[in-house]
Amino acid sequence: MNRVADRLLAVVLLAVGIASFAKAYLAQGDAAGSFASAHLLVLVAAGGLSLVGAVLFWAGLLPGRPRHQAGAPLFGRAAEVQETGRPRLRQAFLVVPLIAVLALVADQFGPWRADDASPGGEVAAPNQPKSTEPKGSEPKGEDIANAPPAPEPAPPPAMAPAPPPIAAPPPPAQAAQPPEQAAKPPEPAPAQPPAAPAAPPPEVAVIPPPATVAPPPPAPPPLPTQPEGHRDAVVWLAVAPDGRSIMSASTDQTIKLWDIAGKQLIRNLGVHKDMARTALFMPDGVSALTAGDDGEIVLRKLSDGAVLHVFSSGENGGVNKLAISPDGKRAVSVHGTGTVIVWDLENKSALHVMTGHDWSISAVAVSPDGFSAVSGSIDGTLKLWDIGAGKLLRSWHGHERGTYGAVFTADGHHLITGSGDYTIKLWDLDTGREVRRFEGHSGTVYVLALSADGKRLLSGSLDGTARLWDMETGNEIAMFDSQSGPIYAVAFAADGTVLTGGYDRTIRDWPAGGGGGVVLFAGAPD
Template identity: 75%
Template structure:
């Protein structure tokens, strides 16, 4: 997904563009594979969530958020039954993907939603906004479970841990925090970034945390101790996206329009794609 509104499908192994899948009507902010591997959900500032067929880009369904405004964040439950979208109006919308309908509109945040995560069992969502407020929701019943001021600035990159009782969040206050979602207390802090922590990712075994920041660096952290394992600084400006590959390497995307692959133990990265959409 890109600021140019285009949705593109890439072959990672072949390092090539497979096809354009169409475009949003405004800036595209999210592009997520559905569990079936044959379709994807995309969303953006136009307020529309679009189900697209990967084979040819055919639009299968359009979920319109109506008065809830542009979609800033979008996540799909692991079973593919629900999606949760966070909007620039502060609204949080829960979707039934099978029926293509709205389950709940949760008007909880006073400011734009900047982060959304869904628990592994698909029953709860954690959202953050640009004022640093965090909210935990029961997305089955459609009710707020807790609200607390988690950060001094915007909250970004929320991720649930595998047990569903803990989560991590990054922030414009430069911190990463691990939260106990039963007591709503901070368990641990990961300090080191000197700019907004924009995105987070957990390794498959849950032992490592990847982060990227507007300070231009990516980092890998030990989840048990909070210690920094590795820092990567290509010197090319802010980074916006992060994920762990199946082999444990870290993937990052940034303002330089590259996607890079970084070794888990540290060292020089490899440019996988150059000139990708912004």
């Protein structure tokens, strides 16, 4: 079948080549100008390449790419197919007929044709000297690519400029007299009273037009700083079980522990070798589990930050997100390689290494009973796992874009997810169906938190806002606008207020009913 197709392509290329050479031969007598010369060269080149391609296709020297294997996935490593033959050369010769057809069409309607030349054309008439007047230089392609962006148009002036004075027309020139009249003396003109001086035109007051551009809003005041603050974005917040302290993780690789009541740093808990991603309080209240892009999960003492144990994910890569079971016996980490790892925190070992995602995993949550976990990928796929047995229970496509936040409800039968498609969805895990949708964000919903009573949902987004939702109705209760960049971390304080962390390096406290927030812990100076 492929052999027959190659021979048909050879016939087509042969016909195109012959037509190109014939058209070039007939057009060379009528050609004039540089445009025509270039056109003839295109026809000759296209014809030659077409004939060469015809020979190669007829001889079977340009085999095509292998077909997709039956049963292979459309995405992922298993779908990669080794190219054979000369696919790039084959594609090049398949483009040749299109070039030749375009050249033939251009020959019919090209600007070098004398009968089609327009008055404003660039082709000079015979024996007419070419104009030497310099033309305005046009930017080249590389100049356009390297040029700075054009400034925004300035707003219209508040007052229109006064019109320029109207100059009086010059007196008409005196007509030349015939010779016979010029010899006679001029007759005296009758006396006339002197003309009254012309009154000056009345001055016209220029009334400025009404303003059409609203004045820009005032710039927000500069954020406070503190030397012990984070030096880069805050990407994780966790409130201690007793509600007295906050633990934060940052892209500056550090983990910090803060005193809420005293509004001060308690201590630096530790530093990861790469971006820190997650910091979780252990149920025992004396230790914490932190993870980062260095692929390490570190068990630390809260009292002094001492390292108790390091779990290494090895070739599975950095830890994108981490979750622990309510009893503190197991942890689940998700990775950029699409791997889900279940860790036995008591025996300090990896319990299960589960694969199934084709893309990097960006969300994870453990059920309240500690028996199952959900992982979400950047392709929008959600998977429910039995972490005790290490097997997949259900998989479904939950979002049009990546899933970046996930949290179980208290009953363990429902899941809430946020996504790059700007939506938040509530799922029934028993049926896999969507129950409710929360809409309002204009950017990726990056993180979620559920209140202790399960009645309110808190979301943080790359649109720079955090929003509070009613879980029963799906309605938005309050919106908190940082006005300083994306929000990457959210949490509920013990008193019910809202905590956020984000791009501006600060940790803020917001009233639950809405309104402006205060900087609880500032970032470090630049």
